[in-house]
Amino acid sequence: MNRLIKPLLVIAFLGIFSACSDDDPPLPDNLASFESTAKGFEGESVDVKVNLSRAAESAVSISVALTPTLLTYGTQFTTEPAATNNTLALTVPAGQTSATFKVLKKTGVLLNGDETIQFKIASVASPVLVGTNTALKLSFKAIISEGTSIQLNGIAAGEAGSAAGNSVYLDLSGNTQTPVLRDSWDLGFNSGTDFRVILNNANGATAVQINKSDINAVSDKDIDITTLAVGQGVGTFALYDDVTGALTKTAIKEISATEAENKVYVINRAGGSGSVLAVDKIYKVRILRKGTGYTLQYAKLNETTFKTLDVTKDATYNFQFASLEKGTAVNVEPAKARWDIVWGYSLYLTGTTPYAFSDLVFINHHAGVTAAEVLTSTATYDAYAESNISTTTFVADRDVIGSKWRVTSGGTVGVKTDRFYVIKDASGNVYKLRFINFHASDGGERGKPKLEYKLVKKGA
Known part of the structure; x- marks a missing residue:
């Protein structure tokens, strides 16, 4: 009897499997x-x-x-x-x-x-x-674009969309997206009046100040590197730059004109998941003023000699960027007048807990971009017109869009269809923008969100 049952079970299983395969929906046209x-x-x-x-x-x-x-x-x-x-x-x-x-x-x-x-x-x-x-x-x-539909290219090299390797900068008026490897830089040097240096929140970077001014005298004996961990409920907000983008709240203190006041910082250049790189991947830096620019001193944590890199401010850009691994300046953000929003992965927060988010959208608040969230119960995307602008409250909050445009768990995963956004660029052009999809659950692809936008009012 047993000899008969096993072949029958196999045949039945294969029949069911074959039937399921026949019923699978075909892939959409490429x-x-x-x-x-x-x-x-x-x-x-x-x-x-x-x-x-x-x-x-x-x-x-x-x-x-x-x-x-x-x-x-x-x-x-x-x-x-x-x-x-x-x-x-x-x-x-x-x-x-x-x-x-x-x-x-x-x-x-x-x-x-x-x-x-x-x-x-x-x-x-x-x-x-x-x-x-x-x-x-x-x-x-x-x-000055009248608007378009566009798919952002967040995938760098086949990685999971939830950990997309690119940050993508989008210029609405120019219909231009600029994908940048978020692992390509470590420090951003403010091109404005203040001498401020930002960490790469998009790569989960963290920093701790060491009470020493001699970078060569700093080693792993001065710090427990596990204290650099952040994300997934680990770490504190003091380890990374304020999520609002306020330059007065950077993890690295303002660079002083008094050289001795500029201390050494130990940097974990890639994190966000509650872990820290190996000690031979940890860097130490000290940043000084040099005229109207900066001098960066940098080395790996246990090296006893440092290298230097001079950084010159350029008012065309919000920041000038540097890579510790390459030891060079690198191109990251487009010119400040040439982008309005950036999409990607970044350190952020959930409630009062440090957390790394995917699919965050920030506006270019340093360059004067403002935005507003509009619920469709107030005005529909299609109906929103120039006459609606006067009753729209634009704000300069970097995270006015943030993660509020989508759901990733705990409900219907996908784009929230009950809202859209209105963005005013630095030239006064006003666009309405809505997300179409970003996840397999809403017909999209994680790491490659689709959105559309339309010009509502041309700037003066």
Whole structure:
């Protein structure tokens, strides 16, 4: 009897498994689209990206046609890769979700800003299909976008979306997103009047002051490095920069003009989960003023000689950034007039407890961006118009959006559809913005949130 039962059970199981497989819904079409339908061009070059709605199973060929107006290819501009007969041949590698090409202005060329290039996705190799944003107009001047739909690229290298490796800066008026590896920097040096230095909250960095002014005299004997741990209920708010972004509440005290007052700090450059890096990955720093800028002294915790890096303020940016691992200045934030919000992972708080959050959205409050949350019980997104602006209370709180736009647990996971946001940029342009999805539960992809925004009122 037993000999008969086992084969029957196996057959029954296989039948059930086969039936379940047949009932699984097919994957949605994989679509190729431009990030937006319009883009401005300042400087000497600009990147243009074609995105797939999900990673390619095999390499995908894409053909993009270009039509210049008041421009001649090879005379005023070129592209990388080079175009042949006004057509670009791009490839999305297997496992990737985008292909990027570069438009470069020829050296010494003077343009009046009326020049444009119209790009169109001409064809895509099967099984990928052409998506919605099939055309993009590139203007050789800054634009004030009328709005667009966009998917932020938070994934750096296949990591889980809940721990996305990129912070993504978004310029609403320019339809431009700038993904930056959040592990690429450690310290940000204020370009304003005050001499303040920020930690990388986006990488879970923490710092403790040591009551010594000689950096070479500091070692692991001066600190229990486990006290640098923060997140998941561990640590204190004093270990990292205030989540409001207030420069008067940084973990590193204001850099004094009196050199002896500037003490050494021990830094855990990556954390947030209640753990600390190994001692050979821990750094010590001392920061001094140098004229109108800074001098950074830095070394690993148990090294007995330090290196230096001079940092010059640049009023075009909120901060100048440095990497301790590279020992160099690094590019992070776009120019302060070229971004409005940033999305990503960061140290934050839950109640009175230090906590690391995914999918946080902060506004560029240092550059004068303000925003408001609007509940749809007050005004719907579609109906919100210029006449509503006078009754909208804009605030400069860095976390006015924060984590309030989505639910990740304890309820219906996904974007909150009962609210949207109104953002006023530093030029006075007013946009309404709503999130579309960000999680598999609401039809999205964790680490790549989709949102849309529309211009409500152009700045004066």
